[in-house]
Amino acid sequence: LTRITTLASLTLAAGLTAGISGAVAQTTLTVTHSSPADSHFGVAAIAFKDAIEKETDGGINVVIQRVDNEREAIESTQLGAQECAMGSAGPLGNFIPETRVLDVPFLFDSYAHARGVLDSEIGDELLAKFDARGLKGVAWLENGFRNLTTGSKTVSGPEDMRGMKIRTMENEVHMKAWQAAGVLPTPMAFSELPSALQQGTVDGQENPIPVILSNNLDMMQKHLYLTRHVYSPGILLCNLDFFEGLDDAGRKAVQDGAKAAVVANRTRVEQDETQGIETLRGRGIEVVEITNRDAFRDAMSGANADFEAQFGADLLKRIRDWK
Numbered sequence: 001l002t003r004i005t006t007l008a009s010l011t012l013a014a015g016l017t018a019g020i021s022g023a024v025a026q027t028t029l030t031v032t033h034s035s036p037a038d039s040h041f042g043v044a045a046i047a048f049k050d051a052i053e054k055e056t057d058g059g060i061n062v063v064i065q066r067v068d069n070e071r072e073a074i075e076s077t078q079l080g081a082q083e084c085a086m087g088s089a090g091p092l093g094n095f096i097p098e099t100r101v102l103d104v105p106f107l108f109d110s111y112a113h114a115r116g117v118l119d120s121e122i123g124d125e126l127l128a129k130f131d132a133r134g135l136k137g138v139a140w141l142e143n144g145f146r147n148l149t150t151g152s153k154t155v156s157g158p159e160d161m162r163g164m165k166i167r168t169m170e171n172e173v174h175m176k177a178w179q180a181a182g183v184l185p186t187p188m189a190f191s192e193l194p195s196a197l198q199q200g201t202v203d204g205q206e207n208p209i210p211v212i213l214s215n216n217l218d219m220m221q222k223h224l225y226l227t228r229h230v231y232s233p234g235i236l237l238c239n240l241d242f243f244e245g246l247d248d249a250g251r252k253a254v255q256d257g258a259k260a261a262v263v264a265n266r267t268r269v270e271q272d273e274t275q276g277i278e279t280l281r282g283r284g285i286e287v288v289e290i291t292n293r294d295a296f297r298d299a300m301s302g303a304n305a306d307f308e309a310q311f312g313a314d315l316l317k318r319i320r321d322w323k
């Protein structure tokens, strides 16, 4: 299935097929993600693997690996040390700056809006930028709308967040928006979050329901505020040379695998958003519905002029007005 092979990609599986003896080339595709197997990215990885292995009749063997750091996984995919990676698009802007436009808070009103934009020519135009950086943007996945959680501190409006230390992703758009709201954003890899929460280095964090649920963050946090302040896309990307080295059937299998991953990922996000909030309540975390979401929007809006200058008012309007 491959014309070229990447580092450690080609293994030869000695085989006897229908009485013909010989070696059958098998490509190994390692895909990493940083979430538990039972999560919105875990199920996406399994769907990706199952679809590719079925379509290629095992010609591409997909190995799923869990890693700690999403930024390092993208780096290692770019260098060709692994074939593909999936996860949140949080650190993606450090590689493909144009994708940072998607990280602007309160840009999307709903899942339908975000998915519509990512599935449209806007999403495709952004995926096309990956090639120049040695990556193939295969598909937009989804992490979900992010919500604030805190330990002992409580929040009844955005003014209560002033001076709080909130762990953020390594994402400069998010950090600017939090700063505008008077928060002290503290970027770190997700794997460092549990100890930061336990040691009180940060007062809280923000993440989508599927992440809070699958990582049991309710055990470290007392309050969950459904701020839905920013949509967090997910991404499935591969090393460009690896992808282009596949033959037509191999590339199609990866793309079909990506479609299966998108369906599994979005279905699980929906399920977590509908049932997960009750599950979290049942586990004992206080869940607070936000009635004054506009106040949070206004608090972060101090960074909007910067975002317009950086991404262009036209593109932001095109995304906001997408129908």
Ligand code: PAF
Residues within 6 Å of the ligand: 034, 035, 041, 070, 087, 088, 090, 143, 168, 169, 189, 190, 206, 207, 208, 211, 232
């Ligand atoms: O907060 C993050 O870093 C991301 O949302 C996470 C948890 C790594 C997504 O899987």
